Amino acid sequence: MADLLQDDDPEPADRSPAGPLYVPVRPGHCGCAARLFRTPLGDRTAVGFTSAHRVTATLGPDQAWIRLAEPALRALTAPLGIATVTVDPQFSAPAPAPVEPAVPVPALRIA
Template sequence: MCLFRYEDDPEPEERGPAGPLYVPVLPGRAEVVVVRLFRTPLGARTAVGFTSAGRLAATLGAGQHWIRLSESALRAMAEPVGASVLTVDPALTAPAVAGTAAGAVTTPVLRAPGTVARTA
């Protein structure tokens, strides 16, 4: 391992903690918070966090409910339900769903251009 960094060295794959994240949640009662999970383009379940409320609104819409969570708290909530990937500041890639069957649940697909996708 080199102690010195040079200008042409690539960025490290694992960046530092993201800090408090704006995490999309499903609407419901105030006492119960359900973190909204997504899928990566390859189909893996992922928890999602945004570094600002503006980025969350730009991706998921101004009406999206959210809470502030640390990266470790979000991981602790998502890993037991099979979402071992954490995506920070993703962009929505799937087109809006038109006319789903009553009761059908759709999971949007996200991509993270130039952002960090962290695995546990």
């Protein structure tokens, strides 16, 4: 089989690092933990942004983040079975709000 040049391949097999990313984190017991997300198909993915502005535009101004190289993010999430890193996602759903218990409806008495 002939080897394809990388320029000829529309989707190169080799992943090139995205560079330093702004990775959303949440506070944990031992420091910060990377936030993991789901793709539209439901697969788990790590997420990184190319600028702090993109983090706040997508996840809000209160979202904490750390700088992390893309290979380090992959190494961090690989033991969890997460092989995908999504860079600069444009959409995110808000966190679900807690559901308040329904007000009990009084039982009807039929005389």
